[in-house]
Structures are given as C-alpha cells and as structure tokens.
Amino acid sequence: MTAKLFLGHRLRRLRRDHELSQTDMAARLGISPSYLNHLERNQRPVTAALLLKLAELYEVDIRTFANGGGHRTGPDELAEIFSDLLLSDLGVPRYELAELANNAPSVADAIARLYAALREANREGGVAAGGDARALVTPENWVRDYIQAHRNYYPALEEACETLGGALSHPLSMTEPMRRRLKDAWGVTAKAVPQAELGNISQLYDRERRLFLLSSELKSENRTFALAYQLALLELAPLLDRMVAEANAPDEGIAQLLHMHLANYAAGAIMMPYGRFLSACEDMRYSIDRLSGEFGANVEQVSHRFTTLNRPGQRGVPFFMLRVDPAGNISKRYAGDQFPFSRFGGTCPRWNLHAAFQAAGQVVTQLIETPDGQRFFTVARTIERPIKTELGGGLLAIGLGCPIEHAHKLHCAEGYDLDKAPVTPVGPACALCPRQDCGYRATPPAGRMLAVDRTKKTISPYPFVA
Structure with missing residues (x-):
C-alpha cells in the first residue's frame, strides 16, 4: 500500500513563492479553494494527479517536491534534540515533533540551528556577556546545512x-x-x-x-x-x-x-x-x-x-557518504534522502565502517536495518590521505550506503542474496536508539527509565523499560 503524501507546508511555500492567493492557485490546478486549503493544512493527502499538475504548471521535480525539496529538519532530528537532558523532562511526544517538522519546517530548522549553537557553546565554554550568539554557528555546521538544503546538487x-x-x-x-x-x-x-x-x-x-x-x-x-x-x-x-x-x-x-x-x-x-x-x-x-x-x-x-x-530526470543511486578517522571523528557527511544515523552525533557502533581499518584496502559490505524497518546496503573501505606528514598520515575510512531497493544496481552487491543475507540491526545514536539488549550501547537512552537490577547483569550495560 502506497503511503499518503501530506505536503501542506511545501504546497503553501510553493504558492507563496509564486505570490498566488489560494483562489488563484486553486483555479490553475482545477480544484476548489476549500480543497486547496485542506491540502495546505494536511487535512487531505496530495494525489499523484495533483503532483503531475504541479510539475506541469510550476516546473517542480516530483520526487524532490515529495521528499521535501532538499533536506529539512525531520522528526528524527527533532527527537534527537529533545532527548537532550536539557529538554528530555518535557516528554514531548513524537507526534508533536512530526507536526512541527511537517507544518513549520523553518521553525524546526531554527530549533536545530539553535541546538547546534548550544552544543558548540558548551564545548567552547559559553559566550561572554554581550557576545554575539551567531559566533556559535560553526562554519562546518552552517556549510553542511547549506549542502543538505540543496541536496548536494547545484x-x-x-x-x-x-x-x-x-x-x-x-x-x-x-x-x-x-x-x-x-x-x-x-x-x-x-x-x-x-x-x-x-x-x-x-x-x-x-x-x-x-x-x-x-x-x-x-x-x-x-x-x-x-x-x-x-x-x-x-x-x-x-x-x-x-x-x-x-x-x-x-x-x-x-x-x-x-x-x-x-x-x-x-x-x-x-x-x-x-x-x-x-x-x-x-x-x-x-x-x-x-x-x-x-x-x-x-x-x-x-x-x-x-x-x-x-x-531531475537523470538521478543516480541515492547514496549517503561519511568519512571518518580511526578515532571516529567524522570529517565529511553527505546524507541522501534517507540517512540512518544521527545528525549531531556519530554512527552506530554496529555499523562496520570502523571495521574497514582492520581490513585496509578491502571492501567491507553490510546490510543494516534501522529501528523503523528500513534497510540499507553499505560499503566501507580505507583510503590514504593525499599527503603523509610527520603529524598527519595514515588512513581514513569512507562509508557509503543506499536504500536496499537500489542495491541490485551495484557491482559490490553481486552474489548477495538481498532477501536472505544477514541483516545487522543499527540505530541512529545510543541516546536515541530504542533497541534493547544491545551490548554495544554506550549511553542510556534519553527519556527512558532504567531497569537496572543489582542481582543480575544484562547484555546491555543500560537496560531500560520499553
């Protein structure tokens, strides 16, 4: 069954970008103003016929429009932010975060930017009184958000x-x-x-x-x-x-x-x-x-x-890519339409990206599955730095991944039985991951009550109430 597309905020932004009233846009689309109003308020899903009409009239790319026209802060990223100890006691339910991400995407982006600045402030020891908080927007984060907003395509x-x-x-x-x-x-x-x-x-x-x-x-x-x-x-x-x-x-x-x-x-x-x-x-x-x-x-x-x-019309396999050093520092992060890991933290330790360092020069493949059931085919391999110096040399690792439905297009997936191959459960980041009984868990899950029993030791160092 095809998921319904509720694209109200994107439709409303498209209309405002073209400086149209609801009556004018509805007339061009051949629908009633009241129906358009319902669409913009996410009270009705956008149909395939209407998507085609939008593409014809406003030259929008259907896939890009349906996926949000570029990266925006989604419910998962908001959940990561609201799992922070500063906010976790609020107990904001996921449906509210989803409503915020879908109906007020610019506000969600602003929250993400503020949170990134807060993390940087904590790392740097805060901002002096009277200082400019914009200084906390790190160059790396700002440029990364710009890249994602354009889906790394110009x-x-x-x-x-x-x-x-x-x-x-x-x-x-x-x-x-x-x-x-x-x-x-x-x-x-x-x-x-x-x-x-x-x-x-x-x-x-x-x-x-x-x-x-x-x-x-x-x-x-x-x-x-x-x-x-x-x-x-x-x-x-x-x-x-x-x-x-x-x-x-x-x-x-x-x-x-x-x-x-x-x-x-x-x-x-x-x-x-x-x-x-x-x-x-x-x-x-x-x-x-x-x-x-x-x-x-x-x-x-x-x-x-x-x-x-x-x-548009000539898309390749939608890959995400990360580059890490042996200490786990991420120096490049290019996310595709779907990205299974945390925006603000690192990667799941069960993903074998870091195993590439133990198999230098070899291609390491893996099927992973996120808690919501999405599966990705991933590839990891080491690379050498452009120039080796006394202070910096050695290896880096590149990790690539794509949704499993595209894996049959890849040379490195030949010989894989994608339906029967072992699948490794992964999570976005330990503080967000809902998986229990994970021996790799490094931190307790935010907003969950621990279920520690001093008479027994569990596989996970932080058992919690589901």
Missing part, C-alpha cells in the same frame, strides 16, 4: 562544469588538457615543486607570478583534482561568487569555506561530467575501482561524486 554549476569538462575530455588523462587551458586561457603555469618549498600547503596559486604550485608528493589523481579546482576558481569565478553571495553566509570566514566547497564540487564535476559519469556508473554498476580508472579519480572523489547525482 544545477547551474553542473551545467557549466559539464560544458567545461566535455571540452577538456581526453582518452588518457585530463591533466594535460587542463594544464594547457590554464596556460593558454589564463597565462598560469602549473608546476610541481618539492613539499619542503610549500611547508604545510599542498597547492598554492601565486597570482602575481601567475604560478600554480603543486606538491610533488601529491598522487596523480590529486594533482588532476588540484588542476580542476584551480581551473574552476578562474573559469567559473562569476558563478561561484554569485552563488556564495546568494547563500548569505553569517560571516566572511563561512563564506570563504562555502566558496571552497563549491569549487571542490566543481572540480569533481569537471573531472567527471554529469551525463558521461552517470552513464558510466550505470554501465559499470557503480564499481568505484573501474570508475576511478575511467576518470582518473580516486576512491574518495568518485564516492563524493556519487552523492551529487540528483539531476
């Missing part, structure tokens, strides 16, 4: 990069065409130099001397990416500047971080132009190694590119 940037990347395509490597482009179009000479000459920098653009310096210790695919990045900064400067200005970042530092993210995105899109890359993904069944060879990219670059395949 149409104008993709179009420009596809044109540029297509012009630079070469059957052997894009490195030489990009080097020539920098020289001929911009008068910039790219040069590899010993790492000692750059200090703690791996690449440097010297504007005055028109030199682009690259560390000689960078691997070939990292050099290619660096050339694409510098080319994006020069060729796409007006577009990148406009996108950053429209984002209206809280301060210049965050704006610069966003600019770097967009330029990195562009570099990947230049190396792996959308249409050609998606076609290769489908032909090669998303084999990371084959795609790396085809496009002269590394594992991380290909994995990141997977998460950007959100073009």
